[in-house]
Amino acid sequence: MAMMALYPGTFDPITNGHLDIIHRSLSIFDRVLVAVAVNVRKEPLFGTEERMDLIRAAVGPEPRLEVDAFQGLLVDYVRRRGARVVVRGLRAIADFEYEFQLAHMNRRLAPGVDTIFLPTTQENFYVSSSLVKEIASFGGDVSGVVPVAVNHALRARFPPATLPTP
Secondary structure, eight states: OOOEEEEEEOOTTOOHHHHHHHHHHHHHSSEEEEEEEOOTTSOOSSOHHHHHHHHHHHHOSOTTEEEEEEOSOHHHHHHHHTOOEEEEEEOSHHHHHHHHHHHHHHHHHOTTOEEEEEEOOGGGTTOOHHHHHHHHHTTOOOTTTSOHHHHHHHHHHSOOOOOOOO
């Protein structure tokens, strides 16, 4: 029986840290479902379909990977999709506290669903989607921390400012 893991997140936008977690998950599980969270209380930079397309572009052709979107409780979506494992990436100790609480609540709501934590690699532990968007909004170079397609999408959203000549 193939083991499917679900990797949820807003991925607004996907970063190289997310990509690392996806690739490592694919080395552990038979199938990985990247689930883009649709949060009506948040105003994302990229729409749901855009985020899904950016993930697909970043990963490339991979038959064991599926990208989908969901709303509502994660555990309800996990059960609907038939996954038994949720993958979460950790950057720092502060992430662990929050993720640990979530994992225990999810386990209480869905006893058959486990959460595994994968720490990010050293070169990606400081990278977050929020930080990437902030840097890009000021014209900063984020090309080293996001996939090529995301870098292009960010540059289209935030064209470099033309500085006045003195």
